[in-house]
Amino acid sequence: MYVFAEDLRGEGADKVLDRIAGYGVSSVTVGAVHHGSLDVTPHGLSRLTLRQDGAHFVPPSELFAGLRLAPVPGFTDALDGLGAACESRGLQLHGWTVFLRNHTLGSRHPDVTVRDCFGDRGSLTALCPAHPDVREYAVALARSVARLGVSRVVAESLHFRSLRPQRSFVPLGPMDHYLFGLCFCDHCMRRATDLGVNAEVARDECARIVGGVLDGDPAAQGEVTRAALTAYAGPDVVAYARARSETVTTLVSEVATAVAEEGSRLVFVDYTGSVKGYRDGLPTPGLAAHDAWQLGVDLVALGDLVPAFGVLAYARDAARVADDVGAYLRSVGKDREVRAVLRPGHPDSDSTDRLVAKTRAAKAAGAQAVDFYAYGLVPHPVLERITSALRETV
Numbered sequence: 001m002y003v004f005a006e007d008l009r010g011e012g013a014d015k016v017l018d019r020i021a022g023y024g025v026s027s028v029t030v031g032a033v034h035h036g037s038l039d040v041t042p043h044g045l046s047r048l049t050l051r052q053d054g055a056h057f058v059p060p061s062e063l064f065a066g067l068r069l070a071p072v073p074g075f076t077d078a079l080d081g082l083g084a085a086c087e088s089r090g091l092q093l094h095g096w097t098v099f100l101r102n103h104t105l106g107s108r109h110p111d112v113t114v115r116d117c118f119g120d121r122g123s124l125t126a127l128c129p130a131h132p133d134v135r136e137y138a139v140a141l142a143r144s145v146a147r148l149g150v151s152r153v154v155a156e157s158l159h160f161r162s163l164r165p166q167r168s169f170v171p172l173g174p175m176d177h178y179l180f181g182l183c184f185c186d187h188c189m190r191r192a193t194d195l196g197v198n199a200e201v202a203r204d205e206c207a208r209i210v211g212g213v214l215d216g217d218p219a220a221q222g223e224v225t226r227a228a229l230t231a232y233a234g235p236d237v238v239a240y241a242r243a244r245s246e247t248v249t250t251l252v253s254e255v256a257t258a259v260a261e262e263g264s265r266l267v268f269v270d271y272t273g274s275v276k277g278y279r280d281g282l283p284t285p286g287l288a289a290h291d292a293w294q295l296g297v298d299l300v301a302l303g304d305l306v307p308a309f310g311v312l313a314y315a316r317d318a319a320r321v322a323d324d325v326g327a328y329l330r331s332v333g334k335d336r337e338v339r340a341v342l343r344p345g346h347p348d349s350d351s352t353d354r355l356v357a358k359t360r361a362a363k364a365a366g367a368q369a370v371d372f373y374a375y376g377l378v379p380h381p382v383l384e385r386i387t388s389a390l391r392e393t394v
């Protein structure tokens with residue numbers, strides 16, 4: 001069960017953990033480092049929760065000595081005593097860590113954020129995984145969460161992000177959105193150039209295409225695929241996009257190694273499944289595992305480096321959940337720990353039966369665990385469905 005630090009503060013850790021243990025859940029994934037957001041929280045201390053970017057513990061200062069980026073302090077006591085409280089209830093504790101989505105750090109250090117094909121740093125929320133300071137921060141952050149004594153460090157946003165503006169009255173197609181979201185900072189350009197890619201041509205092509213749509217050209221529709229992108233933007237852009245996986249693979253590898261050295265295990269969660277199905281539980285046709293490359297996530301390469309993966313199976317349809325889990329396992333390797341993340345209520349699950357069916361489908365497809373997202377966002381009666389989902393699919 002995913003749990004936010006605010007949930008523990010609101011209801012009290014003992015009450016929350018008792019309730020979760022009562023559902024038959026075996027592990028709690030607590031938001032140790034989170035990003036800012038405004039959420040409806042049906043049973044929270046307030047019914048609307050404004051979260052800030054923050055680390056909800058005191059990071060060991062020696063890990064960040066000499067680094068430019070350090071965690072933004074959140075509720076520094078949120079995780080105090082949580083390990084023992086979980087252990088006494090037979091629950092494993094996992095540390096959920098948001099890495100590169102951090103508006104506070106990006107605002108303080110704009111040079112570490114992504115830069116688009118026009119040379120602008122329009123969104124200060126996305127830290128660029130190619131920037132050396134960001135990479136040092138990510139490794140130290142992972143180490144500090146692992147030192148909390150968690151059995152898993154669950155990594156969110158440890159890859160490139162897609163562009164998701166709150167307002168756009170320009171009919172940008174999926175491929176325009178994708179091109180607009182590519183980072184062309186100095187570090188990304190250099191890494192691509194080192195791999196033999198003509199990075200400047202790629203950047204100029206992106207600016208020409210996206211600029212044209214912003215000036216009124218008709219946008220191409222249809223999903224982003226390698227073939228469609230090659231036809232739309234040319235081989236240099238596709239080569240540039242694919243070169244990003246080296247940046248991500250090497251970073252995730254460093255983070256996984258650091259976590260293992262601290263005696264914990266990395267669970268890598270790529271958010272492709274969320275991009276596809278977050279809004280309505282009706283994901284676009286391509287499976288998450290097949291489209292993860294767009295964010296620089298090379299699952300085949302990561303399968304050799306990372307022990308565990310989370311699949312955001314944000315879908316209403318049980319068959320789709322099974323397909324996503326199956327495709328993931330084929331990419332990362334059948335011996336990897338693959339965890340399916342399900343939403344027990346709106347917009348993915350309209351009944352207990354549906355949640356049971358999806359839990360069963362995930363397990364039948366080979367998922368070693370099913371995680372539920374997330375305690376504070378879901379009404380208590382809907383959370384009760386988890387009891388059936390776990391009891392009926394043992």
Ligand SMILES: [Zn+2]
Pocket residue numbers: 113114115128129130131183184185186187188189
């Ligand atoms: Zn970059």
